[in-house]
Amino acid sequence: MTTTTSPGGIRLGLRANLAQFSLLVLVNALVGGMLGQERTVLPLLADDVFHLSAYTAALTYILAFGATKAITNFFAGALSDRYGRKPVLIAGWLIALPVPAMLAWGPSWGWIIAANVLLGVNQGLTWSTTVIMKIDLVGPERRGLAMGFNEAAGYVAVAATAMATGAIADHAGLRPEPFLLGAAYLVLALGLSTFAVRETRDHARAEAAQHPVPATDVTTAQIARLTSFTDKALSAASQAGLVNNLNDALAWGIFPLLFATHGLSVAEIGVLAALYPAVWGAGQMLTGWWSDHVGRKHLITAGMLLQAAAIALVAAATTFPAWAVAQILLGIGTALVYPTLLAVIGDVAHPAWRARAVGVYRLWRDGGFAVGALLAGILADAYGLTTAIWAVAALTATSGLTVAVRMYETHPRPVNQAAARRDPPPPDQVN
Template sequence: MTIRHGISENKLQIILQLIQVFLVGLTIGMTRTVIPGLADTEFGLGSQQFLLLTSFVVVFGVVKAIMNLLAGKLSDTYGRKRVLVTGWVVAIPIPLMILYAPSWNWIVAATLLLGVNQGLCWSMTINSKLDLARLNQKGLVNGINEFSGYAAVAIAGVITAYIVDFLGARQGLFIFGVVVIFLGLISSIFSIKETMPWAKLHQVGVTPATHQSLGKLFIQASWHDKVLLSLNQAGLVEKFTDAMVWIFLPVFFLSKNLTLIEGSAIVSVYAVVWGGSQLITGPLSDKIGRKVLIVGGMWICGLGLLSIPYTNNIFLWTLEAGVIGTGMAMLYPTLGAAVADFAPVESRGTLLGIYRFWRDFGYAVSALTLGMVAQMTQVLIAPFLLASTAMILSGLYVLIALPSTQIQK
């Protein structure tokens, strides 16, 4: 078998990997608007019990962060495909746990498994595409990967809202989840190739560096290297935006007497714009550099979040959701590509794993912080103000710390 790098040279496997991340996106997308509503209607968590409401996102964030940190090392040892398949196997109990959950704790436990699934499967889809592609296609690869995943998140949010409207929350999520997870598992076993040979070819001609342990690389990326530190903190803080959309926007829209389908449609605009625009912003960052898109995206998200509680009609909320989605499209694939720019080739996989750890640990930090603020103030506008401020300040730090000239590998 001849091994060549490039998206066009490996288009069939790239397409199959895009289908994989689409299915991964459907799996998490089914929880994005229905679960917050389920908390109130099925388990009696009133809109004032914000800390309990955020608990499932806190657990998801911690678990997914740990899985991201370990996924790179696991895939280097056991191969990308085995880790991908394992992620789907772990997801099998999720629909059953939602269907038969006697208490909210079962939903939290289901999201724990969801965090494992997302951390292993999503990481493997992007790592495998980076293995297959050329090194100067990092931005494009990140863009198409995140487009496929977050387009699926949007689609799942709308579809599950309609299914739940007809069948009920538990039954609707059960049927949708079983179909998606079965397709993901079967296709990962029978259609996906192991891409480690492509990964090893990337290192041909690269002078081996002194081996560094995961712990040393973690300290370097999280503290000593100020460039990687700025990117890692931005990855963490941008989850304040996604946590707001996941937890508080559905609750906010329900408090404004919107139906679940209307709220899901608005949230889906955020995900569709985010996903679709990454087809532009990913390759654009390869041309104009990463910094302007990261900083601009952070600030646009912050201003978009700030505007939502001060408007009061569906058209403006939809427009604001699109604006926030645009900001996320600017920063999200660009952050990952920037980490790859500034990471040495021989430790790039591990440093990307560390970035993804901090990025998804942001779910836990943001959900817990926003929940505490909402619980203490009992005012739904408070988390919007906090998230907006965090995004703007984080963008300012990137503006100061990140060099404008990117390191091309």
């Protein structure tokens, strides 16, 4: 694992920064756990406790979460560039302080929606910041591996917490006991972020000083246009990220309801809800590393197409074993895509404006939660759960083909790193 030292003495690389990197992996696991406390229980709360019969109404908490998180992602990148990474991370945990209590004892569905607004801000600030901080620490050569560890920690924690809260709910009821786990995560994460995590902004500045392309004075609007539309790799990554999290909204909000209509118990639904993010999370430790060796584009294309096949299997199946296979395949497909898309952003964006590019990408990606909640809810209300799932499968396949056609390979090949590297021109020079 290569280590480089800047003229100012700051060392880039995984080995040189292993202690802080490992701490940030733990913090991001706690970020994922905050999300995991909802994955099994909240769809069932909407039906059993608050008696929301319309799917669109029942999925409003995902819409609130996704829209808020997407917008917060955008500002998280800009704020971390301006004020530093650590203050943004701490702010994200402070904002989440009321969330477990609101979920556990909120007297109406409006309280659940409000809790998910706060959770969206929390996730946008904390997850974005841990991503940026890990990219800062490791430098360019192990970016895929770093993102694999980051996303693996978060989504393994999502899976473990989803299974744990499902088991708790099966024995103690849907509220309040499952959400006490989230309260414990919150206290631990706030303490670690305040007293143990160190600022990493100077690492990004050190990398920028060594970058072969000098930093240009670009505006956030120019970066947003480049990431969203004009650069083929960045824009292809942004649309794939949106569709990927649209899938996740489907798995979060619709799959448990489908499983319940076929008579599965809360504990069985909890197992299925955990299986997909568990495979997704653990797999990213391999796929992030793999993308550093074989490139990004083909892994993303294959992952989106595999997700489409897995979602189609969920729609076609009617038994626990078949759904379990589908969840495993969906997890593998997502593992191929998730850290690799972030690595694409890190490959192309200049270190001087990379945090803002990550924020724009994550705006699109987590906007997929909101789009997925609306699309799946409307289709499920009009045509049924199965039709909604088939529609999302077709959309996911289309996204994978878009990556195959539009994205260029972004990872510098070890055999000819200088020739293969593609640093984009300044945003004001992109057609």
